Amino acid sequence: MAKPQSMIEQVRSKVTVEFERHRPPSLQADRKAAKEAKHKAKHHKYTKAAFFRYCYYDPAFKFFCEQVLDVDYLPLPEATRVSSEVGAQNSSDYVCTPFKHILGDFAEALDLGADILIQFGGPCRLGYYGELQESILRDMGYDFIMLNFAHGIEKGYIGWAKEVLQTVNPNIDVPHGVVKLKAVAKMIEHLDSLRDFYLANGGFEVEPGSFDRAWSRAMDAMRTCLDERDINQVYREAMEDMRSIPLNKPADPIRIGVVGEMFTAIDERSNLELDHKLMAMGVEVHRMLNFTNRYLRYNEPNLRIGAKDYLTYDMGPTSTLTVAAARKYAAEGFDGVIHAKSAGCTPEIDCIPVLQKVSEDFHMPILYLTYDSQTSDTGLDTRLEAFYDMLAMKKEKAK
DSSP states (O other): OOOHHHHHHHHHHHHHHHHHHHSOOHHHHHHHHHHHHHHHHHHOSOOEEEEOOOTTOHHHHHHIIIIIIOSEEOOOOSOOHHHHHHHHHTSOTTSOHHHHHHHHHHHHHHHTTOOEEEEOOOSSTHHHHHHHHHHHHHHTTOOOEEEETTTTGGGHHHHHHHHHHHHHOTTOOHHHHHHHHHHHHHHHHHHHHHHHHHHHHGGGBSSTTHHHHHHHHHHHHHTTOOSHHHHHHHHHHHHHHHHTSOBOOOSSOEEEEEEEOTTTTTOTTTTTSHHHHHHHTTEEEEOOOSHIIIIISOOHHHHHHHTTTTOSSOOOTTHHHHHHHHHHHHHTTOSEEEEEEETTOHHHHHHHHHHHHHHHHHTOOEEEEEEOTTOOHHHHHHHHHHHHHHHHHHHHHHO
16 A cells, blocks of 8 residues: 555646646747747837827827837826926027927936837927937937837828838838727827817816816726727726716806917916816816817818818918817807917917907907916916906806
8 A cells, every 4th residue: 555645746746747738838938938039129129118298198109109019108207397498408499399398308208218209290390390309319418219200101191100110110010000000099089089078077067176087097097908999998988987977067158269289289288287277267168179180080171161261271280270160169159269379389370360350250359378488377377367257247248
């Protein structure tokens, strides 16, 4: 009869053999991992990417880096005055404030370990800023790769996608990348839709902070998405979350439309939280200007036809959208419009005489805000309060 210790050893031996038999061969797994590591080392010399800070599109930036480019995404912390000062100190005095913000963000990202900078440019001279910023940063001693979305546009969508994607990974699976790019576009659409609802209703919440908390939950959930199905699911849940928030909204609230330059009119750091200041006053805020309407669904000729009494030619960048949106708000009976731009923004300066004509024709007040690195909260608050009071008195007289 076998000894008890011997029997235990036999059982252990059988269990070990069975476990090893059912476990996938480690050699094959090791070879696969080694092959992937070798491929990444060869084709992903640069592995950590960063965008500049720009309003609420951070989840889309993260998805693009991780799911399209297959690189790590470096999120930037909350902006400080230091990053803005670095950008201003290394820029010409004559460039607009967005240029300085972006340059400062890029320098901070490189200091934090990024080796890929992504500049999606703008529809105006920002489209050239990627090259200029790259030159400045290299003169500052940084080594990196600049992925500039302004390159390859003349090749059409597929040609552009190849140029952009292959900058980081020459052997990237382009069809797979295009599918993921489509998911990025869907996420941008959903983020803009959520923001539209937030702006229109956030100023009337019964419990202060409800919309901000719902917005934070939506943003956090979007950051976890891996494909378009996830994105759609998060959007549905986030919209249900916001719609469930109790409101105390009057039947005829003061409605203000925000128009202006692509960076300043949207980005809360650049416009000193214009959205929140207006909602805190109990305003229904609308802003047609966003990524979806400027890039994904943009049709300049149609917009110009809609504002044919004021536009004959394409004025460039966001000018057509600025005028068309202002006219739309005026025709729909909005109480006022705010035109936000950075100092020295030539296209938006050209819009001002046209906007004055819209204001005159529809008897709709327009507040013109120009931002630079010295613009203060105090001065902005005073102007917004005066504008709100004027609109409220005008609305009361009309009853």
